[in-house]
Amino acid sequence: MHTERTKLFLDIDGVLLGKANGRIALARGASKFLRFVTAHFDCYWLTTHCQGNANTAQTYLRPYVCKGLFETIKMIKPTCFNVLKTDALPKNGVFFWVDDRPLASELKFLEDNGLVSCLIRVDTYTNAEGLLECLDYLQRQFCLTTSDTPVIASKT
Numbered sequence: 001m002h003t004e005r006t007k008l009f010l011d012i013d014g015v016l017l018g019k020a021n022g023r024i025a026l027a028r029g030a031s032k033f034l035r036f037v038t039a040h041f042d043c044y045w046l047t048t049h050c051q052g053n054a055n056t057a058q059t060y061l062r063p064y065v066c067k068g069l070f071e072t073i074k075m076i077k078p079t080c081f082n083v084l085k086t087d088a089l090p091k092n093g094v095f096f097w098v099d100d101r102p103l104a105s106e107l108k109f110l111e112d113n114g115l116v117s118c119l120i121r122v123d124t125y126t127n128a129e130g131l132l133e134c135l136d137y138l139q140r141q142f143c144l145t146t147s148d149t150p151v152i153a154s155k156t
């Protein structure tokens with residue numbers, strides 16, 4: 001049975017790009033994370049590197065990703081916001097927003113609309129395992145909320 005995919009909004013700096021030895025680098029597990037989310041969620045950029053055009057986010061990430069992963073990130077759709085990222089979010093329903101540092105006004109928007117549980121805070125500048133922890137959480141949520149094929153299929 002086909003069910004509509006849950007929307008997932010994704011930041012880049014401090015999420016997909018973290019720090020390794022003081023330098024900006026693709027966060028640990030980013031490849032695994034991106035392959036999972038693009039396969040199971042309706043994915044959107046929610047970053048200053050994308051203002052209505054996914055190409056700018058792709059170009060920004062290009063130096064950090066291999067060719068195969070670059071094809072994967074092309075599946076992520078653009079959003080547009082002016083000041084607050086929350087302007088691009090749905091006002092209700094179930095979605096996920098992965099970000100390292102939401103602004104106080106963005107947090108207030110989530111609180112006012114009962115959407116606090118939609119936010120997954122990941123900060124790969126300070127926690128190298130952040131994205132893998134988020135992946136683990138999303139895999140569990142995915143299993144709970146869908147009747148689709150289980151994420152981890154046993155090998156015969």
Ligand SMILES: [Mg+2]
Binds near residue numbers: 011013015100
């Ligand atoms: Mg960020």
